[in-house]
Amino acid sequence: MKKLLQLLFGTLLFVLASCKTDVPAPYPLPQAHADKTLFVYMPWSAARNSNFGSLYQAFQRNISDMKTAIEADGGLYRNRLIIFISTSSSSAVMMEITYKNGVCHEDTLERYAAANLPELTTAGGIANVLGTMKSKAPANQYAMIIGCHGTGWLFSNGGRRVSTRYFGGSEPYTQTNIPTLAEAISRAGMHMQFIMFDDCYMSNIEVAYELRNVTSHLIGCASEVMAYGMPYHKMWRYLAQLSPDYQRIVNEFHNFYSTYSTPCGNIGITDCAVADEMAGVMKQINAAYTFNLADTLQVQKLDGYRNTIFYDMGDYVDKLCGGTALYTAFQSTLSRLVPYKSTTPSIYTNLGETPSRYISVTRFSGITISDPTVSSYESAFLNKTHTQWWQVTH
Template sequence: MKKLVFLFLILSFFLTSCEKEDTPELPVVQRTVFVYMPWSTNLLSDFQNNIDDMEIAIKKGILKNERVLVFLSTTSKDATLFELQYKDGECIRHTLKTYENPAFTTAAGITSILNDVKSYAPANGYSMIVGCHGFGWIPSSSSTRGIDQRMHWDSQGIYRTRWFGGKEFKTDITTFAKGISDAGLKMEYIMFDDCYMSCVEVAYDLKDVTHYLIGCPTEIMAHGMPYEDMCVYLLGTVDYASICEVFLDFYQNYERMPCGTIGVTDCSELDELATIMKEINSRYTFESSIMGSVQVMDGYLPAIFFDLGDYVTKLCPDRDLLDKLEVQLKRTVPFKSHTEYFFTMAKDVYRGEIIKINAYSGITISDISTNNDTAKKAETAWYKATH
C-alpha cells in the first residue's frame, strides 16, 4: 500500500509539472494598449484605415515594453481580438480570439472582453482607445427622435463624422464604466475616437476608471485620430501635449475638411472642479435669455453641448469665484487644441456646416440645454455633484 501511495505522489508531481510546462506564464509588460472597435454601422472601413496607420507607426520600431491589442467587429455579430506585433521590420497581426455575438453593449460583456485582454497581455498598466460613433453622456434611452429624424452619424454627404457602438448598438457611459471597474482596471488613459466625448458628464462618470480622458468636444471627421504620427506619443511615456499638437497639425492641414477639436482631462481634478461648480450653482441661476451668447459645440437645435468655460463666465458674476473656477478648469483640462472652426453634420447631414470657435476650454457641459435628448441630465453623477 505504501508503495502505491508513493507511486501516486510521484505520478501526481510529474503530471502537475507537465501542466505547468504546457501553460507557461506570459511576461508582464509595462503597458498594454487596447484598441476597442465594436460594431459601429458605417465606420468599418475607417477603423481598418486606422489600424493600417497604427501598423505604419509600429513598423518604425516604436514598441519597447508595450503590447497593442485590437478588438475589431467586422459585423454586428462577429469580432476578432488580435495583436499588432513588430517583427523583422514589419507589423504583423496575430489572432488571439474570435467572438460570436459579443455582448459589447453590456457591462458583463465589456468586462469579459477586458478580462481576455488581461489574460493575453498582462501588464503593469493599461490604456484604452475607443473607436465608435459618439454622443457624449446622452443615454441610449434618452433619444426622443423619431425614425425619420436624422442624426450626425447618419451622414450621406461627402463629409462624414463619427452613438458609442453605432446607431443600433449603443453603449451607455455608465455601463462602460462599470464594465471597466468590474474587470478590476483603472486605465492610464481612455481616448475616445468619437464625436462629442470630451464632456464633463462623461469624464465624471469615468473618473474612477481612468486617470486621463482624451476626446473631442465636437464632432470628429470619420478619418479619426491621426494614428500614424500620434501612436508614438500614446505608447511608452504618454505625451499628452504632443498628442494635442499632432492632432491640431493634422486637422489644420486636412484637405477634406480642416476642422478638429481635442481636449485632455485630468480626472483627478474633477472632484475639485465639481466643488467649485456646486458653490457657483448654489449662488447663481443662469439667465436663459442670454443662452445664445454661450459658445455652442454642436449643430443641434436646440444645442446639446456648450463650452464649459464660456458657460460659467456667463453664469457667474463674482470675479473671485470665477477666477477660482478658471484656474481649476485649466488644471482639469491641461492640454487642448482646436482649429478656428468646428465641423458638424447635425444641421445638414448632406452638406454639413462649419461654426466659429470664439471660446474654447476643451470640454463641454449640457446643464443649460433644453434639447429633449438632455431630459435626464439631472440623473447624471456630475449634475448631482454640482447641484
C-alpha cells in the first residue's frame, strides 16, 4: 500500500511538472536553447558623418513598444530577444531584453566601436554579427526584424529619405544590398522563420526571390511606411509565437494605421517557398506576352517616384495577360505566394515627386514588381535586369 501511494504521489508530481511546462507564462530566461530567438537588427540609418535622416529615435520608440508588449504578456515565454542597434556609423551595441518581476531590462552583451565594428554593408560583417547573436542566444529557430530605411531591391547608390523608412542610411557607405544580406545569413548557417523589414518598399517579388533560400516568410510594406514603423505594442505577441499568427499581424498593422494621424499604410506577407513556382509561371508568361509600355500608367502605382518603379504585381500581370489560362495559373500561385495582405485606401509618399503626397489604391496584391519600369532613378530600368528574379523569368 505504501509503495502504491508513493507511486501515485510520484506520478502526480510528474503530471503536475509535465503540465507546468505547457503553461504559457511566465518563464525564466532559457539557459540552453530557447524555443526562438528574435533578432532585431537596426543598422545606422543616416550618413557616415551626419545624423540627417536618422531613425535612431524611432528605433528607441520601437524598442519601448516591444517592452510594453512583453510586460503586458507577462514575459518572453521560452523566447529570447536580442537587439543590435547602431548609435552612429562607427558604434553600436548588442543587448538582450530580459524580463523579471513584471519589468523588462536591457542587458548589454557587446559594445562596438570603430576598432571592432564589422563592416555592416558586407556579407562577412553581417555574418559576424549574426554569429555573435547565435552564440549569445542559441535557439531552435530564429526570426529577424530589420529596422532602417528601404528601397526594395534597388542597389545602394545614395538615395535619401527623411520621415519614411530603406535598407541602410543616406549614402552608399551605410547601405546594404539584398544579395549581401542573403549571403550573410547563409554564411552564418541560418534559416530565418521570417524576416520582417520595418522599412519602405520591401514587399516586392525581387526581394522575396533573393531571400527565398534563407527565410520561410518575408514581412514588409509594399510602399512607404511612416517613421513610427511597425506597431510592435500591437503585433509583438503574434510575431513571438512559435508559429506566428500572420493574419493577426496583418490585422493589427491595418487597424493601427487606419486610425493613425496619417491614415496610410500597407503590408504583405510572402511565403517564400512559393517564390520558385511563381518564377516558373512568370517565365511562361514573359515568353508568351510582351507588355505594352504605353499601358504603364494604367497599372496600380505603389510608390512616390515620378516614374514608377514599384507596381502592384497582380495588377501588372492582369494588364499583361488577363483573361488567359496563364493568368488563371498566375492568380492561383499569387494567392499562395502572398496569403496575407492589407492596405488602406490611400498610401503616403514623402518623396515630393508626385502632385500629391497621397496615392489612391484600388488594386493591391500585397507585393510589387518592377518589370515594366523605365525609371532612370538609380538606373532602375537597367539594374532590374541584374536581379535574380529578372534573370530566371526572362
